[in-house]
Amino acid sequence: MIEPPSDLRLPDYQGASLRAVLPAALDAVGAPTTSGGRTSAEDRSTLGLPQAPKVCVVLVDGMGAHMLAARGGHAPFLRSHLPDALTLTSGYPSTTAASLTMFGTGSCPGQTGMLGYTVRNDADGSLLNLVSWEEATISPREWQPQPTLVEQLGTTSWGRRVASVGPARFVGSGLTEAALRGPRFVAADSLADRVDATCTLLKARDTDLVYLYWGDVDKMGHQHGWGSWQWGEAVELVDAEISRLARLLPAGTLLLVTADHGMVDLGPDSRIDVATTPELDRDVVLVAGEPRAVHVHVEAGTAGAVADRWRDVLGDSAWVLLREEAEQIGLFGTLSERHRTTVGDVVVATRGTRAVVDSRTQTPSSIALVGVHGSLTPAELEIPLLRVVV
Numbered sequence: 001m002i003e004p005p006s007d008l009r010l011p012d013y014q015g016a017s018l019r020a021v022l023p024a025a026l027d028a029v030g031a032p033t034t035s036g037g038r039t040s041a042e043d044r045s046t047l048g049l050p051q052a053p054k055v056c057v058v059l060v061d062g063m064g065a066h067m068l069a070a071r072g073g074h075a076p077f078l079r080s081h082l083p084d085a086l087t088l089t090s091g092y093p094s095t096t097a098a099s100l101t102m103f104g105t106g107s108c109p110g111q112t113g114m115l116g117y118t119v120r121n122d123a124d125g126s127l128l129n130l131v132s133w134e135e136a137t138i139s140p141r142e143w144q145p146q147p148t149l150v151e152q153l154g155t156t157s158w159g160r161r162v163a164s165v166g167p168a169r170f171v172g173s174g175l176t177e178a179a180l181r182g183p184r185f186v187a188a189d190s191l192a193d194r195v196d197a198t199c200t201l202l203k204a205r206d207t208d209l210v211y212l213y214w215g216d217v218d219k220m221g222h223q224h225g226w227g228s229w230q231w232g233e234a235v236e237l238v239d240a241e242i243s244r245l246a247r248l249l250p251a252g253t254l255l256l257v258t259a260d261h262g263m264v265d266l267g268p269d270s271r272i273d274v275a276t277t278p279e280l281d282r283d284v285v286l287v288a289g290e291p292r293a294v295h296v297h298v299e300a301g302t303a304g305a306v307a308d309r310w311r312d313v314l315g316d317s318a319w320v321l322l323r324e325e326a327e328q329i330g331l332f333g334t335l336s337e338r339h340r341t342t343v344g345d346v347v348v349a350t351r352g353t354r355a356v357v358d359s360r361t362q363t364p365s366s367i368a369l370v371g372v373h374g375s376l377t378p379a380e381l382e383i384p385l386l387r388v389v390v
Helices: 018-028 040-047 065-070 076-080 096-105 149-153 174-179 191-203 216-224 229-248 303-317 323-328
Strands: 055-060 086-089 118-121 126-129 162-166 184-187 209-214 254-258 271-273 284-290 293-298 318-322 346-350 355-357 382-389
Touching: 018 040, 018 055, 018 086, 018 096, 018 149, 018 209, 018 254, 055 229, 065 382, 076 229, 096 149, 096 174, 118 284, 118 293, 162 191, 191 209, 191 229, 216 229, 229 254, 293 303, 303 318, 303 346, 318 323, 323 346, 346 355
Parallel strands: 055 209, 055 254, 162 184, 162 209, 271 355
Antiparallel strands: 086 382, 118 126, 254 382, 284 293, 293 346, 318 346
16 A cells, blocks of 8 residues: 655545535534435534534635644634644645535545646646636536535425525636535625624524635735735634624534635745756646646656656655556545546645646746645645534
């Protein structure tokens, strides 16, 4: 069995992972589902969730477990509940498109095909952006046909009792269609408005579970780094509003707070560009994924040689695997036949603060991001699950 380097870890798809959160939350209000080879009752037991009349799930994009522990002074409410919290893993790659779809479907990335910020669309060889879906030549539902958990509930009364709160621009967006289709959607832009909308929904008789998403913590981390004062201010806002949410929710509501991934900050010399590194570029057709979790698509018959050269160049700053090795260890969970070649011929999980970029297909602004994620370091992979009965 191939083992990861000591500073990396594998996702716990069958145990305490983000994959289990929504099935367990639905089971807590009496709405059973089956996903990822497990029943929602098994997931609820794994996460230690009680039954509850109402459940509120808050997902804070980019608020990893290590980040929250290290900078908990900015989050007194959340910090006060850390002693009873669980540490979960996201999936691989530890990135938004993969994580939100795993959350919404209960299926691992290998089944959904949501395998990075960008992936290769095998139909035409183009790069498909799984967050923006700009210039996509395939629809989100075609790319990701796995039913969401709310779709599993169908048109039963349970399916109508789940709501999602987020910005209006999310309605009908590519990522929403791929990851979170099914719930009633309530548009609210500011975090305060989302908290108010969530409380109103859960006080009504016809809603039992609300999902609230907030993305600005991740945005500040990307732009300034999670060690920045800007990131601290973003977390302070989140903490204040989640504290207010806990005070306003109906008594007995189970409040769950989690995230989709963590983050590491890059230094000025952390990036290596495939476009200007001949030994990395040789025999490579396309670089997909993201700087911390790279899919390398190569000329036929060259995968082994490419992997060897990447290992030589990157040394101990990356874990380089062939696709077959990644599948063998379940890196993406069970890999569907349809999306097997979506995975790169060579898969690269970077270590430390190394990032691999390709200036031919990535914009200067994306290459310059300070905070990044996607790999298997605990700082990126591990996320909190706070469980509070209000």
